Amino acid sequence: MNKAIVTGHSKGLGAGITAALLAEGFNVLGLSRSALPGFEAGLEQVALDLGDADALAAWLDGGELESFLEGAERALLINNAGLVEPIAPLGRQGAAAIARAVTVNISAALVLADAFAAVSTHLSDRRLAHISSGAxxxxxxxxxxxxxxxxxxxxxANGVREDALPGMKIESLAPGVLDTGMQSTIRGSSEEDFALRAQFVELKETGALADPGAVGAKIVAHMIGEKFGTETVTDIRSV
Known part of the structure; x- marks a missing residue:
């Protein structure tokens, strides 16, 4: 049985990845503040704010991740959840916004990666993808x-590769520029805070933003393919 954990699974790229995994016959555990409507068979959902380090630790202490992976022959973890805010130059970012971004984008991903590695030692095929960025x-x-x-x-990801854990493959994978809520946030920022705002508005207006469903399907195809993990820091547009 193939199983996968996806963070930020309910919107944008995470929803695209989840749909592709379900289509490939994976059982999926989705971790997000909100639920993904329209999917039932094969999908378990946990309402979890990854910006709350204590809540994540408590959930992991409850053993649900280990229970989910019971009976798996192959397991994937896709750390997709992320925040682009704060969008501002140094001095106007704010302590709370900085701390939340670090917690969601780094701490939660690293904590889940560690927990995933700890409870999947029995598997000969376990794969971990951080959804990174050209940024x-x-x-x-x-x-x-x-x-x-x-x-x-x-x-x-580079450090984990050096660990050479049995059965573990890892990539930090950039997905390209997608038509998601994050892009809406970027376009909603001010020129004062983000001098390149006009370029991102143009990407939307000219239809240059990639479809998150199509990119999610490509990421899943790559993750379950033979070449995953060959390079550690990658871009889905070039694999």
Whole structure:
């Protein structure tokens, strides 16, 4: 039996990944603040705010992740949940927004990766994908926090690869520029906070944003394929 855990599964790219996994016959455990409507068979959903470190720790202590993976022959973890905010230059970002971004984008992903590795030692095929970003590899004005958090995922994947855990394959995978709620947030920012705002508005107006369902399907096809893990820091547009 194939099983997968997806964070931020209820919207955007996470919903696309979840739909593709279900189509491939995976049982999916979705972790998100909101539920994904329209799916039932094969999908379990947990209402969990990944910005609440104590809530995540309590959920993991409850043993639900280990129970979900019982009977699995192959297991995937896709750390998809992420926040682009705060969008602002240094000095206007705010303590609470910075802390939440670090918690969701880095801490939750690393904590779940550790827990996944700990409860999947019996599997000979276990795969972990961090959904990263080109922003982790290229600097953008107003995005210093987002850039830093995505770069952290890239380096975490590099470090895990050095651990050479039995049966574990890992990639930090950039999905490209997608037509999601995150893009709406970006377009809703001010020119003062994000000098490149007009470029992202143009991407939407010219239809240059990729469909999250199609990209989600491509990510799943790559994850279950033979080449996953060959390179650690990757971009779905080039695999």
């Amino acid at each position: 982790g590899r290229n600097a953008y004005t107003g995005w210093s926090v987002y850039c830093a958090t995505k770069a952290a995922l890239d380096q975490h």
